[in-house]
Amino acid sequence: MxxxxxxxxxxxxxxxxxxxxxxxxxxxxxxxxxxxxxxxxxxxxxxxxxxxxxxxxxxxxxxxxxxxxxxxxxxxxxxxxxxxxxxxxxxxxxxxxxxxxxxxxxxxxxxxxxxxxxxxxxxxxxxxxxxxxxxxxxxxxxxxxxxxxxxxxxxxxxxxxxxxxxxxxxxxxxxxxxxxxxVTLELGGKSPCYVDKNCDIAVACRRITWGKFANCGQTCIAPDYILCEPSIQDRIVEEIQKTLLEFYQKDPKSSPDYCRIINTRHFDRVLALMNKCTIALGGESDRSQCYIAPTVLKDVLPHFKIMQEEIFGPLLPIVTVNGLSEAIHFINAREKPLALYVFSSDKTVFFSLPVAPLALGxxxxxxxxxxxxxxxxx
CATH class of the missing domain: 3.40.605.10 (Aldehyde Dehydrogenase; Chain A, domain 1)
Incomplete structure (x- = not known):
């Protein structure tokens, strides 16, 4: 025009x-x-x-x-x-x-x-x-x-x-x-999920899986990464795997419920974020269809590329921390996210974590x- x-x-x-x-x-x-x-x-x-x-x-x-x-x-x-x-x-x-x-x-x-x-x-x-x-x-x-x-x-x-x-x-x-x-700005960001070891991990992972992989991760309030203690990391991967199988069956690529990345430029951008990461689930891709499978990455370190920008795609990194205090420090040391997701059976955990401002208009x-x-x- x-x-x-x-x-x-x-x-x-x-x-x-x-x-x-x-x-x-x-x-x-x-x-x-x-x-x-x-x-x-x-x-x-x-x-x-x-x-x-x-x-x-x-x-x-x-x-x-x-x-x-x-x-x-x-x-x-x-x-x-x-x-x-x-x-x-x-x-x-x-x-x-x-x-x-x-x-x-x-x-x-x-x-x-x-x-x-x-x-x-x-x-x-x-x-x-x-x-x-x-x-x-x-x-x-x-x-x-x-x-x-x-x-x-x-x-x-x-x-x-x-x-x-x-x-x-x-x-x-x-x-x-x-x-x-x-100006009203509703911007994305790296919205964290803190999964406390004293929570219903199966329920937490089911909710995280839905929020992360709906629309192939292309929503501004999608969970960007998980913070958890090392002792529950494998359990989280296991529960997410169960939920992915329920949501998208064995082949998400053929599932009518699984979306695609918007174009090849962003396909390439998202795929490049997996550099140096250990793939726990998924990882498959098809550029001709802008398809990236629901992917979980474990033992992700803070300096990895995937932790430097909003993912806006179906990659879910897990970063391990030694308890709540370290999780709070990790979140506060970074830019304010659009949303913060906390899963715990202990109410005091909710009052301890920083409350991210949520842009609602x-x-x-x-x-x-x-x-x-x-x-x-x-």
Whole structure:
């Protein structure tokens, strides 16, 4: 998309917002209902696009995407009148997720959406469908890669919401600073799991396995690595192996429930992280299909490459520590993660570990336009 067109998109949104079109609550409810029709009437198209992008099956598309959006819309619509009043907003499990487009519509914002160019089928479908359901003068989709993103960042926004990597998050914040634009960043990180020896290890490993390998590890709050005492490392590997067999059968590559890495560039990046690591489970790969098997790595040392960056893929390193104090020191010595997972039967363990700040979004006030990005990597 030419840079001049990107500017026209943003300028057009500002103009239509200033006309006052989105001020009536009835208008916002109409747009929410239209968004709800989109995800219900075009569910098959959405499932197909994510199948092409990630080999995602229909169950997980509903679980990870559609159900949460649908619940968010229902919750926001039923509370919109109260929320629009000048009082603090209450939150529950659904609203805490802060779907940015649903929130932007509820607050009467105009919005630009920039989907990741990596998920090309999903981005193309979003570009095609949103104008068919929502007010296309108030809600616009800009597709493209680095050049289009750079042009968007040159524009003056009232709020920017970005989900993705820390590297790009720094560029977003730097660009926003030129206009003193408020920014909400939901960035990834190396989210640790501490597995205490005094816990139900089978239950802990089942939960870690689901969280780690769902969407082939490509979620921002996926468990990045395990911290545990050496005495339980082999038991953890054993329990994860049992769970993987239950989830994906003997051959995850042929499982309808196992996704793929988004493209070959990130396939190569993830595969390179296994350098020097001891493979306890998995390790198989097929570049032609962007397939990397669910993989567990044992006896990983802190200086290994895999411990230097967010994995964002189906590799699960295990780092051994001598108890809780060493685990706390290990976590505190590194950048703050997006999430922290603790498994223990001792309640005092939960109060001893550092609490990582969890980026859940922002309450939007009336402003225009808002840029909503779900771009993972540039």
């Amino acid at each position: 030419p840079s001049s067109l990107v500017r026209r998109v943003v300028d057009g949104l500002r103009e239509v917002f200033q006309s006052g079109r989105s001020r009536p609550l009835q208008y916002r409810k109409q747009q929410h209902r239209a968004l709800h029709r989109l995800i219900t009437e075009r569910q098959a198209d959405i499932e197909q696009a994510l199948k092409q992008d990630l080999n995602r099956n229909t169950y997980n598309t509903s679980l990870f995407e559609l159900i949460s959006i649908e619940n968010d819309i229902k919750l926001v619509e039923s509370n919109m009148a109260d929320w629009a009043a000048p009082r603090p907003v209450k939150k529950n499990l659904n609203s805490a997720l802060d779907d940015p487009l649903v929130g932007a519509i509820a607050a009467g914002n105009a919005a630009v959406l920039k989907p990741s160019e990596l998920s090309e089928h999903s981005a193309r479908l979003m570009k095609e469908l949103l104008p068919l359901y929502l007010d296309k003068e108030m809600y616009q989709v800009v597709t493209g890669g680095v050049l289009e993103t750079q042009e968007l960042l040159r524009q003056r926004f009232d709020h920017i919401f970005y989900t993705g990597s820390s590297t790009v998050g720094k560029l977003v914040m730097e660009a926003a600073a030129r206009h003193l634009t408020p 922002v309450l939007f006030e009336l402003a225009s336009p808002v840029w909503l990005s779900t771009s993972g990597y540039l």
